[in-house]
Amino acid sequence: MPGEVIDRPNPEPKPSNISEQILSFNVKVTKDALPEDAVSALKEFRRAACYIAAAMIFLRDNVLLDRDLTFEDVKPRLLGHWGTCPGLILVYSHLNYLITKHDLEMIYVVGPGHGAPAILAALWLEGSLGRFYPEYTRNREGLHNLITKFSVSGGLPSHINAETPGSIHEGGELGYALGVSFGAVMDKPDLIVTCIIGDGEAESGPTATAWHGYKYIDPAESGAVIPIVHVNGFKISERTIYGCMDDKELTALFVGYGYQPRFVEDLQDIDADLGNSLEWALSEIKRIQKAARSGNPIMKPQWPVIIMRTPKGWSGPKKVEGEFIEGSFHSHQVPLMKAKSDEQQLKDLQGWLESYGPKELFNKDGTPTKHILDIIPSKDEKKLGQVKDTYDPYVGITVPDWTQLGVEKGTEASSMQQSGKLMDEAFQANPHSLRMFSPDELESNKLSAVFEHTGRNFQWDEFSNAKGGRVIEILSEHCCQAFMQGYTLTGRVAVFPSYESFLGIIHTMMVQYAKFGKMAQETNWRKPIGSLNYIETSTWTRQEHNGFSHQNPSFIGAVLNLKPTAARVYLPPDANCFLSTLAHCLHSKNYVNLMVGSKQPSPVFLSPKEAEKHCRAGASVWEFASTDKGLNPDVVLVGIGAELTFEVVKAAELLRELVPELRVRVVNVTDLMVLETQGIHPHSLTNETFDSLFTEDRSVHFNYHGYGTELKGLLFARPSTHRITIEGYREEGSTTTPFDMMLVNHVSRYHVMEYALKGGAKVNEKVKMNLVPLLGEIKQRIQKTKDFILKEGTDPDGTYDLEMLKGSAGGGVLYEG
Template identity: 45%
Template sequence: MTDAATHARTDALLDEELRLLDAYWRAANYLSAGQIYLLDNPLLREPLKPSDIKPRLLGHWGTSPGLNFCYAHLNRVIRARDQDMIYIMGPGHGGPSAVANAWLEGTYSEVYPEVSQDEAGMARLFRQFSFPGGVPSHVAPETPGSIHEGGELGYSLAHAFGAAFDNPDLVVACIVGDGEAETGPLATSWHSNKFLDPAGDGAVLPILHLNGYKIANPTVLARIPEAELVALFEGYGYRPYLVSGDDPAVMHARMAEALDLAMDEIADIQATARRGGRDGVRPRWPMIILRTPKGWTGPREVDGLPVEGTWRSHQVPLAGVRDNPAHLAQLEKWLRSYRPEELFDEIGRPVPQVRAQAPQGDRRMSANPHANGGLLLHPLVLPDFRDYAVPVDEPGTTFSEPTRVLGSMLRDVVARNPDNFRIMGPDETASNRLGAVFEVTDRVWEAERLPTDEHLASSGQVMEVLSEHLCQGWLEGYLLTGRHGLFNSYEAFIHIVDAMFNQHAKWLKVTRHLPWRRPIASLNYLLSSHVWRQDHNGFTHQDPGFLDVVMNKKPEIIRVYLPPDANTLLSVADHCLRSRDYVNVVVAGKQPVLNWLPMDEAVVHCARGIGIWEWASTDAGADPDVVLACAGDVPTLETLAAVDLLRRHLPEIRVRVVNVVDLMRLQPDTEHPHGLSDREFDSLFTTDKPIIFAFHGYPYLIHRLTYRRNGHANLHVRGYKEEGTTTTPFDMVMLNDLDRFHLVMDVIDRIPALRGRAGHVRQHMMDERFRHRAYTREYGQDPADINEWVWPY
């Protein structure tokens, strides 16, 4: 079979092999249906009665038989080839299938001994599914062998490729549902084959499962002409093999042949590349297009309406079974059609012939160590971040570009960890000033290369594609299989992956309570090109709201860092790269900013996460009149400039400057592991003095974090309030009332003793705002007193 798309049509299995394969499939189907319906009587030792049925029927049958079919056949491949393989289930709510196969393989009972491989264990297996206190209906973290949670569609293929990168012996079988294939992230993910290096990476075998329907509607790819379908995937660069039908005997033979062809082709592609025989030609990786009826082997008709092969089989084909004797009888007939007495012995254990269809030990997809990546995780070999320190003899007198400084450190992280660290980003690694990494690596690129291209190669540790979804999915798959990485992005557009971040954070939250799941490397976001330095790109690029999304997740998972300069960024980055089971969000600028702290002080300040900057404060030995707090590089700059103005115009005012690096420190210690106790918070901010807080993001987030603090009534927050345009950097902060002049006005307005006698100063601050606004409108840039300001003390 040499055609790009080939219908598998010959008998590839002996009759006995076919019989055993079908027996395993029937067992998995029986267990899948049993989880949806049965509360008791798991092996149908007695006729079904209403009390055997769950009171609430939840779950999704329609996709389960196809998933089980693929699983059974992939097990055959693993056994025949001793293949290292994991299985990703993209179709939504494929949980019954994943759990059924893990139990058949014995892994489920190893992980959860109470769910034993016998009749009592089967009863517990059935009862727990979609049941209070049990397990979800999708492929959740609780399911052995899973790295992909199927509750939200679109990410399976990106996860699969992420798992394959730097895993040369691994094949990732990814079942893509035809409903899922309609999502934007999945449609983009087909292009991942342009980033897979056959010499150094593993392989992904996509299996597009066309069962024709979503919840209530047909699917696009199942309803287009076959020639168009084939042309689509040939256009993506794949070699599709088509397997279609509804006769199990015929379909087993076809699927076996297609898989053998695909696996042979993968082996040939990799062997050719690994002996240097590619000649720069991008391989055409195989994929399988599997077309089966939705709800295959389930009820063909219910109440006179077709079910198998229609949308009606998507969830629960037979509803109201407890109250409808006809449905109860039909359910029993359906379950008995799998002939469970042939599949399970007298104690309820799968018979030896069925158990023998599963691979052994770590070769079981439900027990593969890659699907529990913490088992394979090795710490990064990190350089000493202090070696990249920017000299700071006096605070606030010299400038550097923080992310450019970090880039030098990341260059050496890349060099020291050539096969377990990658940087993902949507075409912005150089733009975000991390270009030093290209001194030691290239961007991965398997498509055509031209002489004018720079830093493109078949292998590399930087991955760029203009899809935040794809970057996030690749990195998640990479982390979940035991490696490390960093995602750098423009701050405004990281919102594109809000939902993906949510799912990963939920995954981490659940796995923390599963002792058999080992910790994985943290998901690290570096958000640069941020809201206050997107003045040239305008309103569309100005949005710090990802921090608000992040703060909705469980406190033990989330960390948010706002380092104010280069040395604090180096310290924060080192901490994040060493951490486990977190989502770390680091917001740092790429434009020149003042250097505030020498490295030794930066390390201490980052370890504290929050602290008084004594060198900038004027309240030593006395209570402050006002607390000026800041979080973020631009807010820190404006706060310190405001302190300068206060010293010059109102020198009698005692000012305390508090800088926040770790945003979570603002929460109470009862709410977050990094939180401050009330006593610590009060010692920094006081309980009765005005607090003017200059914040990088939306002001209400600070109020949300501190609303129960003693001094909250005195807290006034300045931040981004959705005012933006194409303008100058200083005009941006003025538009949002975060500028130094407005901060001084806030101080005057909130210290009662100043309201009368500081009127002239307040008016002067207003005049300065007008003057600077007028200057930008005439000259198109900020005046020198802004651009050249340094800390004068």
């Protein structure tokens, strides 16, 4: 059991050649003895939790060992992860003690996500499972249900997720626990997050970067994180890097990161070692915070980190069939895989479970003994599974009236510059509940207006130290995403702007978060939270100077693949539409919002009032760009995306000059989800309203910002799709001109004109009669333009002029679908 010293099968790492002086950075904490009653309660809590955790993996009946185990008592499928459980339970027990002693507000973030048996066992003991799930009440029946239903159909899963009370982190993909923890404490000065990072997870790139998270925490305004690195030496089937580093090497590493490391490794007296180390960590945090909050902040404070060495699978089977289990990778998942069929392993299982002394830990009715309960916080809101910030945290924000920043129709404006102004006003209105997390791209993305009344929050910079700041720029998309997740899941609102091509770096992080959100909405106790808000700019259409590597709209597809309850993709065509969309997204809850927009000045097609109406509809006929206001068209041209819509509008303008007998309807789609199959997405157009926009029988050409296959998927089940053609990003690009990017991807105005003529010729005899020479004329224009660009290195003059928006032209009433 925990506290017992065992022979470890693998030798300790040999000392390195690092100077002995580095050990002076390793904080030596006096190990004061803990009160005897506290130590006793800590140990009993751990024994009970370890018993339950082990039983959850194996037992389908006889959960309190009322009789000897039989094969029938063992689950047919043995699923779960044992190896990390004892360490997680050890920390959980001490956090209970620390919370009770200091009346703390604390969240426990668990990096080893497959340690669910440990956390669920502790949650059952403290009564949190019973509060949120009546079938898991703290009695014999509830314990039976917890153990027998674990990791089977209808039961709780083997990894920590949204169904786990107290969790704010999806335990599927490793690497994000520490970053999420830092995001959670921002703007919550009284909150402490204890984050346990497994030494396997510590090998991931996102974790390595997240160690710098404290450099973005202003202790005057925010809480703190107590990181605990759990070094048990093994991953699934290999030694860990940290497990092969000695104390001097780890000390050098963490001192370099900016921490004071403290090692917990006294297996003879683990309670005194860990208990005193947590007290020390708390005192260091309070010292740093007190200095900052009294106006005398410590420049580059060394924050505490605890490095805890315990054997993997501690207190489990020592050996099975001659192989070491405890202290080796063999304990990672199920130590006794043949317990269902092998007599010896069944006996070993019974001996293992009995070693915890369940009859001493549980009363006849299955309730834990009073001594175990004594270590648990008495106030429900202080229990790790019932902290309000983890399940009902949303406070909301005030979103300024964006129309006051609206731009006059017929002029040009940068969507990003206007969005920066809106965020500036939003930061002023919400000084403690709104943040922006961004890679080092705000200036290049033309969002610098956000700095009018705030700054960057970077505490290791002498010029921004102790000045707060609503913006965090760190050149790690993983950290930006993790900070945003922690910040959002604890009730606030955030925005993540990025170059379009590099948002894909956090694709799987976003998906993991969305899975957490899906499961959260399926519980009846987790309340709505703010949406994740992405601004995707510096798009492929205007990354011609950075070349092919910076041209990648694939994050759109990543969001489209989410559940319809979460997925929201917007491609506003101008600055006013982008402002309307951003304001909506800041208000929204439970979504993953992706907003795709241009940073370069572009035409403003709609007035603020028209933009608001257009965005509410999601798609509209643009009468001002259409023939006869779009009535009785021969062909429908659809723009999706700012630059792609410009090409459609320009194509319609040129077609009026080249072939005035062709009747064209121009449609813009700003909410991509309206195109989804009827009934699939909440925003989907019905087939009737779809036809009202795109007609029932005319050819329709979509000029789309993303990959064409994405749009084909959305439109697949619509009636008469044979009449639809699509062009999008073709994975063609280089260092070239903006218009050449349109040409090589077949989304230029000339390519739109070709599709329009071919489609219109099917119903318009005049167009059909002249189709061949008309197409020849367009091909000649394409070639002449390419030749000019190749020779001059720039686009022809007038490429981006739009005659219809000059002077008093423009306007028209939008037709809503």
